[in-house]
Every structure is written in structure tokens, then in C-alpha cells.
Amino acid sequence: MESETAINLFVKKTGAWVAAQLEACTRCGLCATACHYYEATGKPEFAPVWKVELLRRAYEQRFTLGGKAKVALGIEKRISDDDIKEWSVYDFHGCSMCNKCSFVCPMGIDIASLIGSVRAGITAAGAAPAGLVKKTEVQVATGSPNGAGRQEYADWFARTAKEMGKELPIDKKGAHTLLLLTNLEIAGFPNNLPSIAKILDKAGIDWTLSLEARDAFNMGTIIGNGKVMKQLAGKIYDTAVALGVKRVLVSCCGHGYTTLRDKLPNVIGKPLPFEVQHIAELMGILVREGTIKLKEGYFANGHTYTFHDSCKIQRAGGIMDEPRLVLQQLVGDSFHEMLPNREQAICCGGGGGLRAIAEAYDIRMAAFGLKIDQINKAGADTVVTTCSNCRLQFKEGFEHYKLDTQVSGLAELMAQAMVE
Numbered sequence: 001m002e003s004e005t006a007i008n009l010f011v012k013k014t015g016a017w018v019a020a021q022l023e024a025c026t027r028c029g030l031c032a033t034a035c036h037y038y039e040a041t042g043k044p045e046f047a048p049v050w051k052v053e054l055l056r057r058a059y060e061q062r063f064t065l066g067g068k069a070k071v072a073l074g075i076e077k078r079i080s081d082d083d084i085k086e087w088s089v090y091d092f093h094g095c096s097m098c099n100k101c102s103f104v105c106p107m108g109i110d111i112a113s114l115i116g117s118v119r120a121g122i123t124a125a126g127a128a129p130a131g132l133v134k135k136t137e138v139q140v141a142t143g144s145p146n147g148a149g150r151q152e153y154a155d156w157f158a159r160t161a162k163e164m165g166k167e168l169p170i171d172k173k174g175a176h177t178l179l180l181l182t183n184l185e186i187a188g189f190p191n192n193l194p195s196i197a198k199i200l201d202k203a204g205i206d207w208t209l210s211l212e213a214r215d216a217f218n219m220g221t222i223i224g225n226g227k228v229m230k231q232l233a234g235k236i237y238d239t240a241v242a243l244g245v246k247r248v249l250v251s252c253c254g255h256g257y258t259t260l261r262d263k264l265p266n267v268i269g270k271p272l273p274f275e276v277q278h279i280a281e282l283m284g285i286l287v288r289e290g291t292i293k294l295k296e297g298y299f300a301n302g303h304t305y306t307f308h309d310s311c312k313i314q315r316a317g318g319i320m321d322e323p324r325l326v327l328q329q330l331v332g333d334s335f336h337e338m339l340p341n342r343e344q345a346i347c348c349g350g351g352g353g354l355r356a357i358a359e360a361y362d363i364r365m366a367a368f369g370l371k372i373d374q375i376n377k378a379g380a381d382t383v384v385t386t387c388s389n390c391r392l393q394f395k396e397g398f399e400h401y402k403l404d405t406q407v408s409g410l411a412e413l414m415a416q417a418m419v420e
């Protein structure tokens with residue numbers, strides 16, 4: 001490990017914007033109670049502002065007189081290898097990049113983005129968690145973090161086509177919409193694909209799958225490796241351009257969605273020639289505009305439902321009304337909101353790569369305890385989500401706490417309740 005590599009990267013990332021952000025912090029501590037890992041553990045080292053402490057030290061010590069004086073007088077040490085190891089725990093095990101701290105900061109500091117820079121430095125220094133490093137290597141080699149390659153996807157598409165009794169469009173040139181799934185759905189939620197296929201067909205959308213661009217996941221974003229992020233997102237860009245699609249429709253992955261929608265234009269330095277949309281938004285639009293009619297109250301069957309706002313799809317993506325519109329029609333008065341919700345919602349605890357870090361299991365489950373509390377207060381027995389990663393965290397969390405609360409995907413519910 002090389003702390004010098006990390007310091008150099010921190011310094012490199014410290015442009016005027018980062019410097020202004022670091023200078024603006026008043027140490028008010030408001031961001032602390034916004035963080036589910038801080039709230040779940042009560043440990044000050046999991047306070048968001050502490051997670052960017054290495055960035056502040058690198059910046060001050062390199063660029064400010066005060067910082068240089070602190071080092072010269074022995075008040076503050078230079079960043080060491082041990083520091084890098086220590087902050088790897090705070091910034092990887094104890095942060096899901098959920099952005100809630102950025103929302104509450106009265107100074108408008110985007111702490112989550114700064115944490116992304118710290119992650120990048122830690123990764124460059126070789127101190128990222130082994131589980132994440134492995135998943136990143138596997139995705140670079142195969143296209144998916146779990147090693148699902150072209151053949152696995154081809155088999156899944158063929159199985160689904162057989163079950164549906166119809167051909168699925170694959171790499172269809174000139175289609176309007178490229179549907180991008182994730183490896184999580186192959187084993188975990190195979191019904192997501194036929195459900196979305198039914199919705200798209202019902203809406204009369206000319207769509208296609210691809211065996212070139214297969215997985216919306218982007219381990220480069222998660223681990224803070226810009227080169228890998230660009231390579232993985234670039235593959236999707238190239239495929240979408242080659243197929244000539246007008247829209248890339250992301251089925252579940254939160255970080256993958258915001259990487260394509262928000263980061264990719266900056267990476268390639270120009271606007272995308274296609275729209276990036278999440279299926280959660282499209283479902284709501286199709287229902288709102290009457291393109292698809294739902295059997296109202298179809299799932300109002302004695303169960304009580306709540307909706308989980310995923311950090312990247314809802315808080316960062318702004319897609320909050322559309323899934324609620326669909327769910328409301330499906331379950332009527334059986335829909336109860338968790339509090340807080342929408343942009344102030346609490347993360348499920350499993351994002352930002354935490355599910356791939358074995359050592360983070362305890363803190364991940366501790367944070368999920370906050371979610372259980374919310375669900376109980378809402379009086380819900382079923383949680384509905386639009387992200388498969390969140391859905392897996394809920395499944396594991398309910399098993400961990402031995403609860404029989406259920407979790408469902410919105411697309412699967414909607415596909416069952418469309419008026420023929």
C-alpha cells in the first residue's frame with residue numbers, strides 16, 4: 001500500500017470546487033444524524049464529515065499555511081498507510097454513497113461526492129476491501145460482477161423466451177429502447193425480465209435486449225476507479241450508439257443508472273445521443289398517460305404495503321411520484337408511507353458495494369434495523385422497491401432478523417395487474 005499515491009490522488013482531485021466545499025464546513029455535525037451507519041452504531045468515526053477527513057488533511061497540508069504549520073509543529077501528522085487502512089473501513093464499510101448527508105448539510109456541501117474522492121484515493125493506494133476489488137476484476141473480465149458472461153445472459157434470455165412462449169428481441173438494430181438489466185436478476189429475480197417485457201410490449205414500445213451491453217452495474221463507480229467506470233459505461237454507450245436506440249432503459253441498478261445518466265456525459269464530454277431512463281419512471285408515465293390501465297386495487301388483499309425509496313433512483317434520480325402512482329393504483333388504501341420518505345428516506349444499508357464486503361455484514365444489518373423500525377411504524381407487511389440491490393438487502397435483512405415481512409419488485413406487481 002502506498003499512502004503517497006492516495007495523497008497525490010486526493011490533491012489531484014482537490015480543484016477549486018472541492019477546496020471550497022472543504023473550507024465551507026462549519027463542523028456543525030448535522031450530517032451525522034443523517035447517516036444511518038452513524039445512527040446505527042453511535043460511533044463518531046462513522047459521521048459523514050469524518051469520512052472526508054483525509055481529503056481535508058491532504059488539501060490543508062499541501063495548500064494552506066495553517067496545514068503546513070500544523071505538520072511542522074507536530075499538531076497533525078501526514079497521512080500514513082495506517083490512516084488509509086482505517087479510513088477504508090469508514091468510507092467503504094460505513095458508507096453506501098446514499099447522498100442523504102449532502103441533502104441535510106446547511107452549507108450545501110456534497111459530502112457523498114467527497115467520499116467518492118476518498119474512495120478513489122484509497123483504491124489507488126491498494127486498500128479497497130478485497131471483496132470489492134474481486135468483483136471489479138470479475139466485471140472487467142466478464143461484464144458482470146458475479147461473472148455472468150455472454151453465455152449466461154443468452155441462456156437466461158432463451159429460458160425467459162421459452163417460458164413466455166415468444167421470441168425476445170436481442171441486439172435489434174433500430175429499436176427505440178435498449179433494456180439494460182443486471183446480473184442480480186438472473187439468479188435472484190428472474191421474473192423481472194418477463195414482467196418488464198410484458199409492460200413494454202403492452203405499451204407498444206419497440207425494444208431490445210443486448211448481448212453486448214448486458215449489465216447496468218458499474219463497479220468502477222462503486223470502488224472509485226474512473227478508468228473502469230469509463231470502460232464499463234463506455235461499452236453501454238458504444239452498444240446503444242451502434243444499435244441506434246433513442247433510450248437506454250435501466251431496470252434496477254441504482255448506481256448504474258446514475259452513472260449512465262449523470263456521469264457518462266461528463267466522461268465523454270458531450271450530451272448523450274439517447275435518453276437514460278429508469279423503468280420506475282416509465283411505469284408511472286405509462287399509467288399516468290393511460291397507455292397502460294391497471295386493475296385498481298388488484299393487490300389490496302389484506303396486506304399492507306409500503307414503498308422503499310432507493311437512494312440513487314429516488315433521492316438522486318428524483319423518481320418519487322411515478323412508482324407511488326403505480327403502487328397506489330395497485331393497492332389503494334393499503335399503501336402506507338414510511339417516515340421519513342422520498343428525498344429524506346433512509347437507505348436500506350446495502351448500497352455502495354456493502355453487500356460485497358463480507359466484513360461489513362454487521363454494520364449493514366445494524367443499519368437495516370433502522371429500516372425495520374420504519375416499516376413497523378408504517379404497519380406494513382410488504383415492502384415494494386424498484387431496485388434489485390435494495391430488494392436483496394431487504395431479503396437478507398428480514399432473514400437476519402427472522403421476520404416474515406415480504407419484499408416485492410414494482411414491475412412484477414404491475415405486470416400482473418394490467419387490464420388486457
Ligand code: SF4
Nearest residue numbers: 035095096098099101
Ligand atoms: S452518503 Fe449516506 S452512507 Fe455515506 S456518509 Fe453520507 S449519509 Fe452516510
Ligand code: SF4
Nearest residue numbers: 025026028029031105
Ligand atoms: S452538515 Fe455540512 S457543515 Fe455541518 S458538519 Fe456536516 S459537512 Fe460540515
